[in-house]
Amino acid sequence: MAHLVDAIANGLRSPSLQAKLSALETERDRLRQALADAKPINIRLMPNLGHAYRATLVHLHDAITAGDNLEAVETARALIARVVIHPGPPRNPQASPSKASSPPC
Structure with missing residues (x-):
């Protein structure tokens, strides 16, 4: 969609491009309405x-x-469901535990 908008902004306005953009906007509106109309789902957890x-x-x-x-x-x-590792700054393994930087959360 962003490429279509860029193409139209740059002056590319062919009938097929306009039709594709209209179809995508209609689909976007339909999806937004479907989300708005969706009823919340109650999740039941194990009682204990x-x-x-x-x-x-x-x-x-x-x-x-x-x-x-x-x-x-x-x-x-x-x-443990999963382990996520985020890159962080290099740590100095020789530093004392009180001076070593903690990994980001």
């Missing part, structure tokens, strides 16, 4: 979700305390 999460954390704590690394890793993996 908080209890289940708390129990998993207790299990993780117990595994770490007992030194059962395999069980701790498996429990931790069950809690």
Whole structure:
């Protein structure tokens, strides 16, 4: 759409270009109306979700305390949906922990 607008702004006004732009604007308006008319969806969570999460954390704590690394890793993996890594400034590995920069959140 941006390319079409740029082309029209630069003086390219062929009938086929105008027809394509009109079709895209009609589709945009239809989608906006569909979004406006959409009813919100109620999401139902597991009733005991908080209890289940708390129990998993207790299990993780117990595994770490007992030194059962395999069980701790498996429990931790069950809690982690994804890991997102963002590039940041280089860090000095020789710097003390209090002087090292923290990664951005």
